[in-house]
Amino acid sequence: MTHPLLKRIKVGFIGAGHMSQALIKGLMESKIIKNDQLFVSNRTPGKLLKLRELYNIETYDLNEPIVEDCDVVILAMKPQDFPKAVEEISQHFRDEQIIISLAAGISADQLEKLIPRGRIMRVMPNTPSLIGRGVIGLYSQTDEESAIDIVQDLMSSLGYVLKVETEDQFDALMISCSSGTGFIFEMMMYWQDWIQERGFTTEEAKKMTIETFLGASMLAAQSVGVEIEKLQQRVTSRKGVTAAGLDSMRELEIERALRISFEKASMRSKEISKQSLV
Ligand SMILES: NC(=O)c1ccc[n+]([C@@H]2O[C@H](COP(=O)([O-])OP(=O)(O)OC[C@H]3O[C@@H](n4cnc5c(N)ncnc54)[C@H](OP(=O)(O)O)[C@@H]3O)[C@@H](O)[C@H]2O)c1
Incomplete structure (x- = not known):
């Protein structure tokens, strides 16, 4: 059984590239959440248009509305675009928010420097996630079970989710x-x-x-x-x-x-x- 909050949380993606598209597809097909719970922003409009057409989800040209409105924010930019994009929205994060970074190579400590508030987690998908057969690593700075359960449920549409205890294990995964x-x-x-x-x-x-x-x-x-x-x-x-x-x-x-x-x-x-x- 999935976490009861999944029925009403708002999940926002910043960056609408391969990984976000795989996750959105997985979430829609597995019916873990509904399309009116999903929100996406991207640097340029092309991918947003496609996502709107495919799933009828709300999209934004700016990142601020995602951080302001969503309970879960998934940061899905490439690592080189990440610091600048996050700096621009850092003031909008909230303590109770779940913030998921997909960026390889940006540690939890580095994330905490960039993101002043929120429950920060790192998630590492791999390319078989595109067909729902990924191995997905999850490392959380918070040990709050409810937040971890929500993220595990969301990511389960990509494949097998494994919560690891240390960032060394995260790297090994x-x-x-x-x-x-x-x-x-x-x-x-x-x-x-x-x-x-x-x-x-x-x-x-x-x-x-x-x-x-x-x-x-x-x-x-x-x-x-x-x-x-x-x-x-x-x-x-x-x-x-x-x-x-x-x-x-x-x-x-x-x-x-x-x-x-x-x-x-x-x-x-x-x-x-x-x-x-x-
Ligand atoms: N692909 C994988 O197999 C894989 C596996 C594990 C982890 N990851 C991680 O997942 C993350 C995303 O990877 P990806 O393969 O999905 O990359 P991607 O296809 O290049 O997508 C990244 C998206 O971020 C958008 N973006 C860049 N700067 C932005 C900003 N300031 N505001 C809003 N959107 C912005 C880009 O917009 P444009 O359309 O304008 O370029 C692009 O659509 C990366 O951190 C990567 O390390 C990926």
Whole structure:
């Protein structure tokens, strides 16, 4: 059951880009809230026109009305646009308001410097959120349960929401799930290439790759209580075909390659965060 306040809260988006559009689509399709509870502003009018046509929601050329009227404000600008946009509206935030930042690389402390009032939370979606299959990280400066429940319910239309305890965990979730989506695509590209080189069409090779990743994921998801290692053992007979491939992967230290890549991504995330203008 969703939080009872969801029936009457007003949710405002500042920035009408990819993530806002995904969230609005998810909220509308899941019927978590109604279109007359949604409000959106954007720097330029094109995306607002589209959202108005699609969902008949109220849109604004200015950001002030969103902050003045809404109970939940979702800040969905790119990190480089973020400080300036927030500075311009900072005086309008209110103590009881829930303020959600989607910006990667802007820490909760930095947000608190920019936003003088309100219950601040960070949310990290990833691109599968566009189809409701994201992993969404939630980090909250407030431990007020009701506010957290509302945000969890709102974000559940994008996928699996996980509330983390520290910003280090928030960053780890971003690397493994948001950047991780890119890492998986890297592997899928080599998978498809290898198949294609053996005479399959691009279409067939792509389909075979996708279904293999999807099938393995779905099998893991539906094998409740079974570790991934156990599922792997089930496709691997001693000295068999799969075992030969896996031995080679281990000799080539695929685990090390992955761990180093995760660490490099994590270092870059910290660097970007330090360079942030806040
Ligand atoms: N996309 C992802 O997969 C993803 C994943 C995780 C987190 N995020 C985070 O989500 C946030 C949004 O990303 P996105 O991909 O949705 O970006 P996006 O498509 O570029 O959308 C950003 C929107 O913000 C608008 N904007 C910029 N400055 C503004 C201002 N002062 N006032 C009002 N609107 C303003 C832009 O308007 P214009 O139309 O005029 O350019 C644009 O429509 C970012 O902070 C990003 O780090 C995104």
